[in-house]
Amino acid sequence: xxxxxxxxxxxxxxxxxxxxxxxxxxxxxxxxxxxxxxxxxxxxxxxxxxxxxxxxxxxxxxxxxxxxxxxxxxxxxxxxxxxxxxxxxxxxxxxxxxxxxxxxxxxxxxxxxxxxxxxxxxxxxxxxxxxxxxxxxxxxxxxxxxxxxxxxxxxxxxxxxxxxxxxxxxxxxxxxxxxxxxxxxxxxxxxxxxxxxxxxxxxxxxxxxxxxxxxxxxxxxxxxxxxxxxxxxxxxxxxxxxxxxxxxxxxxxxxxxxxxxxxxxxxxxxxxxxxxxxxxxxxxxxxxxxxxxxxxxxxxxxxxxxxxxxxxxxxxxxxxxxxxxxxxxxxxxxxxxxxxxxxxxxxxxxxxxxxxxxxxxxxxxxxxxxxxxxxxxxxxxxxxxxxxxxxxxxxxxxxxxxxxxxxxxxxxxxxxxxxxxxxxxxxxxxxxxxxxxxxxxxxxxxxxxxxxxxxxxxxxxxxxxxxxxxxxxxxxxxxxxxxxxxxxxxxxxxxxxxxxxxxxxxxxxxxxxxxxxxxxxxxxxxxxxxxxxxxxxxxxxxxxxxxxxxxxxxxxxxxxxxxxxxxxxxxxxxxxxxxxxxxxxxxxxxxxxxxxxxxxxxxxxxxxxxxxxxxxxxxxxxxxxxxxxxxxxxxxxxxxxxxxxxxxxxxxxxxxxxxxxxxxxxxxxxxxxxxx
Numbered sequence: 001x002x003x004x005x006x007x008x009x010x011x012x013x014x015x016x017x018x019x020x021x022x023x024x025x026x027x028x029x030x031x032x033x034x035x036x037x038x039x040x041x042x043x044x045x046x047x048x049x050x051x052x053x054x055x056x057x058x059x060x061x062x063x064x065x066x067x068x069x070x071x072x073x074x075x076x077x078x079x080x081x082x083x084x085x086x087x088x089x090x091x092x093x094x095x096x097x098x099x100x101x102x103x104x105x106x107x108x109x110x111x112x113x114x115x116x117x118x119x120x121x122x123x124x125x126x127x128x129x130x131x132x133x134x135x136x137x138x139x140x141x142x143x144x145x146x147x148x149x150x151x152x153x154x155x156x157x158x159x160x161x162x163x164x165x166x167x168x169x170x171x172x173x174x175x176x177x178x179x180x181x182x183x184x185x186x187x188x189x190x191x192x193x194x195x196x197x198x199x200x201x202x203x204x205x206x207x208x209x210x211x212x213x214x215x216x217x218x219x220x221x222x223x224x225x226x227x228x229x230x231x232x233x234x235x236x237x238x239x240x241x242x243x244x245x246x247x248x249x250x251x252x253x254x255x256x257x258x259x260x261x262x263x264x265x266x267x268x269x270x271x272x273x274x275x276x277x278x279x280x281x282x283x284x285x286x287x288x289x290x291x292x293x294x295x296x297x298x299x300x301x302x303x304x305x306x307x308x309x310x311x312x313x314x315x316x317x318x319x320x321x322x323x324x325x326x327x328x329x330x331x332x333x334x335x336x337x338x339x340x341x342x343x344x345x346x347x348x349x350x351x352x353x354x355x356x357x358x359x360x361x362x363x364x365x366x367x368x369x370x371x372x373x374x375x376x377x378x379x380x381x382x383x384x385x386x387x388x389x390x391x392x393x394x395x396x397x398x399x400x401x402x403x404x405x406x407x408x409x410x411x412x413x414x415x416x417x418x419x420x421x422x423x424x425x426x427x428x429x430x431x432x433x434x435x436x437x438x439x440x441x442x443x444x445x446x447x448x449x450x451x452x453x454x455x456x457x458x459x460x461x462x463x464x465x466x467x468x469x470x471x472x473x474x475x476x477x478x479x480x481x482x483x484x485x486x487x488x489x490x491x492x493x494x495x496x497x498x499x500x501x502x503x504x505x506x507x508x509x510x511x512x513x514x515x516x517x518x519x520x521x522x523x524x525x526x527x528x529x530x531x532x533x534x535x536x537x538x539x540x541x542x543x544x545x546x547x548x549x550x551x552x553x554x555x556x557x558x559x560x561x562x563x564x565x566x567x568x569x570x571x572x573x574x575x576x577x578x579x580x581x582x583x584x585x586x587x588x589x590x591x592x593x594x595x596x597x598x599x600x601x602x603x604x605x606x607x608x609x610x611x612x613x614x615x616x617x618x619x620x621x622x623x624x625x626x627x628x629x630x631x632x633x634x635x636x637x638x639x640x641x642x643x644x645x646x647x648x649x650x651x652x653x654x655x656x657x658x659x660x661x662x663x664x665x666x667x668x669x670x671x672x673x674x675x676x
Contacts, residue, residue: 095626098642099203107649109205111252111290112212112242114235115184118257118296119218119350121193121632123178129159130172141175143187157340160219162347167221167484168228176217176229181208183215187632192624196636197254197644204645210246212238218258221349221488222265223505232269236278243288250290252648256635257581260297261353261509267518268508276505286520291647293526295640296578296631299511300363300585301356301491304536306407306470309351309478311553312342315536315572338551342446346478352485355474356407356467357510358493362588362672363467364405366419370584370668371575372401376534376567402567404575406464407538408473412559412568414463415540422463428472430458447478448552456552460543493674497599511589511600512674521603524653525594528640529586530629531663532614535577540568576663578614580631587611587665588672598676608653612637613662 096104123143126136132155133148141148141159149156163170177183185195194213201211216231225231239251255263267285270278278284307313345351356363364370409415414422431454448456455476465473471491475482490506494513507513517525542556561568567575576583589600590607597604614629624633634640643656 095638097200097203098638098645099200102642102645102649103204107204107645109201109207109210110649111249111647112210112246113201113206113648114212114214114239114242114251114253115181115194115197116214116253116255116259116263117184117193117216117218118255118259119354121187121257122184122215122218123182124160124175124217124219125178126159126174127176128172128174130155133159140178143178143184145189154340157344161344162219162349164347164480165484167347167349167488168224177215177231179213179215181211181213183213193632193635194256197641200641200645201648204649206648210242212242214238214259214263216262218350219348221484222262222353222509223269223488224349225262226269232266232278235266236270236280239288250288252290252644253292254295254644255292255297256295257631258298258350258354260294260299263292263294264299264511264514265505265509268514269505271518272503272505276503282519285518285523289518289520289523291524291526293528293644293647295528296581296586296634297527297529298354298581298585299527299589300358302354302581302585303356303363303407303538304580305351305354306356307536307539307555308345309355309474309481310408311541311551311555312338312345313555315555315570339446342551346447346481349484349488352481352489353509355485355489355491356470356585357491358512358674359468359491360405360466361493361674362512362584363407364403365466366405366422366464367403369402369404370671371404371537371582371664374402374404374567374575374664375565376574377565402573404537404573405466407467407470408465408541409538410460410463410541410543411556412540415538415568415573424463425458425461427455427458427462427476430455446551447480451477456543459553511593514600516599517594517601517603517605519603520605524606524608524647525590526608526610526647526653527587527590528610528612528634528643529581529583530578530614530631530634530637531576531583531611532629533577533579534567534569534574535579535582536572537567537575537577537582538573540571540573578629578631578634583663583665584668587663588669591665592669592672593674593676600676606653608656609659609661609665610640610643610656611660611662611665612640 095101120142123140125138125140126133127138129136132152136148139148141156158170159173159175161170162168169175181194181198184193185198187193198206198211214231214235216225217229220228226233242251243249253263267289268277270280270284271282273279304314362370364372403409403415406415451459459473459477462469462473471482486506488506490510490513492510492513494502494507494515497515501507502513502515507515540556540559541553544550544552544554555571557570559568559571560566567573577586587609590609594601594605594607601607612627612629612634615625615627617623617625617628624630624636626636626638628634628637646656
């Protein structure tokens with residue numbers, strides 16, 4: 001037993017000794033590991049590579065590129081019908097495009113078509129420039145990717161601005177319109193203008209030999225497009241050629257937006273004797289034009305242009321200014337954005353073509369307007385009673401009269417007070433004083449810098465401006481612009497259209513002062529436009545006192561109506577329209593002034609209204625939608641495209657079903673007391 005105990009004791013002592021040896025070895029290993037780590041090495045003593053920020057960035061970029069390559073591979077490998085399959089699985093079967101649908105009905109290319117683009121939608125390219133524009137010869141400065149705007153913004157502004165005295169090219173700069181269908185098929189990559197309509201016309205047999213894009217420099221006045229570029233002559237010659245090479249078939253003209261006014265000017269120019277006109281004679285339009293399908297036409301101007309010229313704003317820019325106060329006005333990175341935009345756009349004479357026409361007779365006075373009591377709630381109300389207030393279905397409240405006639409008001413109270421309670425000071429008698437244009441450190445000069453404190457205060461003290469006084473306001477705040485514009489455009493209503501003075505080209509784009517529509521009783525004229533979208537109609541402004549270098553007036557976005565259904569939101573009164581053109585401007589001429597034989601339409605050209613009720617896209621897969629009534633998106637509206645294709649294929653307005661009206665344009669037109 002004693003022997004066993006001794007053996008056990010020896011074994012235990014041996015075990016303890018072995019454990020102590022292992023512990024010492026482990027300790028030495030750990031010490032060695034610590035030394036290696038301190039030296040930047042691994043356990044085996046090899047040097048560890050440190051992970052830097054550059055390595056992380058490279059791996060991240062590599063990962064993104066790999067994923068992008070993989071997705072691109074899948075996109076090119078998948079069947080062409082796969083995107084349509086996915087979309088149809090979510091939204092249901094796709095409708096046939098109008099062109100494909102009408103081809104199945106047997107329609108084919110018939111009358112040649114002429115597209116007339118509107119303001120800003122046509123591309124402009126550089127033919128001669130200053131040193132800062134080296135390398136941009138025949139590159140697009142407007143349209144496309146707008147890359148030069150981001151790379152060299154001040155150079156871009158300089159080259160798109162015109163001479164402030166002549167309204168033509170500045171010394172050493174030549175910017176010209178892009179030619180061909182590509183001039184306005186897309187405004188920017190992926191953002192179509194005419195592309196969808198062109199593609200659908202192609203489906204029934206149209207091609208470039210019977211389609212023509214009447215591109216022009218939309219910055220300059222209509223008559224100056226002929227003086228500088230002979231654009232009107234080119235349009236005349238191309239239409240004559242298309243008629244001659246298509247068996248004598250008359251053209252169908254499709255103007256959009258400001259292109260509507262441009263083509264009104266053309267129809268008077270082409271008939272007028274040379275040298276002022278084209279010398280085509282009084283029957284030229286009757287011989288060459290089957291129909292004019294005006295899309296989103298600002299026949300009587302646009303209130304949005306008032307805000308644009310007055311403060312370089314509209315609803316969207318006003319919201320941006322409210323979101324980041326002063327950002328667009330300050331000298332950020334050497335670019336005072338709004339001041340540069342104002343200086344540039346006030347040299348564009350074309351913008352003055354869209355100042356509201358017809359004065360208070362059309363747009364309303366201080367206490368009335370044709371659209372008074374308009375229901376702005378989301379739920380549309382059909383009510384023919386115009387004698388007083390009515391109840392709003394949604395809020396069940398009595399709706400107040402809206403003073404749409406006050407296009408600009410300083411303060412909400414001045415927008416709503418009865419005219420008898422408005423205490424106004426006449427700005428027209430004010431002498432502009434205390435000028436600081438030459439003493440300030442303003443990097444960007446605008447005409448507001450010449451007005452001085454007294455002049456700016458006088459504008460505010462007048463409190464409310466109607467369509468008549470807006471013209472006087474612009475003469476006061478932008479005299480150089482209006483001096484040029486006065487030689488090219490007019491805004492009133494003619495008392496006697498037989499007066500020889502109306503032969504001058506300044507009256508040709510104003511349908512209320514134009515001597516008359518062409519003597520072409522077989523021609524048809526259409527007003528095609530979207531409805532059902534809140535559209536800017538009048539503004540509530542405030543006087544901003546940030547500094548002497550900024551634009552002193554801005555839309556007061558803090559002003560709203562009493563409830564969610566109010567027409568006043570963010571300082572803007574809305575009415576019915578296509579988001580840009582109010583129904584009143586787009587529809588009145590065809591609803592009343594040109595309806596039947598009138599002094600504005602003595603030959604009795606048939607006039608039709610085709611309205612398209614706006615329906616936004618149901619989901620993102622629909623893109624900009626096939627039922628949109630928005631000002632540009634409507635060019636992808638299937639119903640509008642179908643109407644145009646039918647007219648181009650030979651249909652008349654009666655074949656389309658005559659008028660199609662969703663708005664109250666006929667009711668509003670009756671309120672306008674216009675001598676017919």
